[in-house]
Amino acid sequence: MQATTLADQLQRRHPAAVLFDMDGTLVDSEKLWAVALRELAARYGGALSEETRKAIIGTSMADSMRMLHDALGQPERDPAVSAAWINARILELFRTGLSWRPGALALLQAVRDAAIPTALVTSSGRPLVEVALDTLGRDSFDVVVCGDEVEAGKPHPEPYLTAARLLGVPIERCVAIEDSATGVASAVAAGAAVLAVPAEVPLPVTEGVHQLESLTAADLELLAALLDRRSAAR
Incomplete structure (x- = not known):
């Protein structure tokens, strides 16, 4: 044997x-997500806090958008609309290289x-x-x-x-x-x-x-x- x-x-x-x-x-890629989230928050007239950015890490897109809206004091926003914008922007960022x-x-x-x-x-x-x-x-x-x-x-x-x-x-x-x-x-x-x-x-x-x-x-x-x-x- x-x-x-x-x-x-x-x-x-x-x-x-x-x-x-x-x-x-x-x-x-988390840094790229942070870029997109900060840009979206600015479009909505607010700013993404570091606390919210960190809390969003690892969550689903729908949950991420709800968390962002709540943090901005705009819970009435449609998560699907925000998700579509984020997805388009992050695609651009991903194409620059990972x-x-x-x-x-x-x-x-x-x-x-x-x-x-x-x-x-x-x-x-x-x-x-x-x-x-x-x-x-x-x-x-x-x-x-x-x-x-x-x-x-x-x-x-x-x-x-x-x-x-x-x-x-x-x-x-x-x-x-x-x-x-x-x-x-x-x-x-x-x-x-x-x-x-x-x-x-x-x-x-x-x-x-x-x-x-x-x-x-x-x-x-x-x-x-x-x-x-x-x-x-x-």
């Missing part, structure tokens, strides 16, 4: 899939090289994601779940449950990678192991959620260990 190698052991411990958030996790978050491209490539299924699970709508995929790579993900393709967005578990279902893998054997409290809540509620890498806003310590300062410290062994630790805690 051949001796089991470390590589063989790691292969058996690999996640069934790795589920990646997009904005702030893979690409440094930069990868530290360590994100290397980790994504390592996961793909190991033949581990991947999903992109984002609150952004499909038209915007199609532009982002020019940077991320259209063959980087086996499944893409967009915010306008689910009935309930993050922090509801539906986006991550949908990704696991489409991949045909148990969510309990998946690792989700997120940067926002809303996204972390969605992944935890779905039942995935979670790696949190805060981008714009510090995240509270959450039981069972592993935090890193950046994805430069993440590798396949860490992803496998996250599942091992959770199994041992059960």
Whole structure:
């Protein structure tokens, strides 16, 4: 009988899939969203506070617009109208180019090289994601779940449950990678192991959620260990 190698052991411990958030996790796009939101607030005769900008991170488009309107003291505005303006402006900004978050491209490539299924699970709508995929790579993900393709967005578990279902893998054997409290809540509620890498806003310590300062410290062994630790805690 051949001796089991470390590589063989790691292969058996690999996640069934790795589920990646997009904005702030893979690409440094939150700053572009801030630009668009500030411009829209100015069009409405107001200003976007830093508190509101940070609270909006990771929320669905509809919720984001309602939060912006409320912060401006204009709750009567139609979220759909504001969302249409934001979507058009952010498309322009995305086309100017997106930069990868530290360590994100290397980790994504390592996961793909190991033949581990991947999903992109984002609150952004499909038209915007199609532009982002020019940077991320259209063959980087086996499944893409967009915010306008689910009935309930993050922090509801539906986006991550949908990704696991489409991949045909148990969510309990998946690792989700997120940067926002809303996204972390969605992944935890779905039942995935979670790696949190805060981008714009510090995240509270959450039981069972592993935090890193950046994805430069993440590798396949860490992803496998996250599942091992959770199994041992059960």
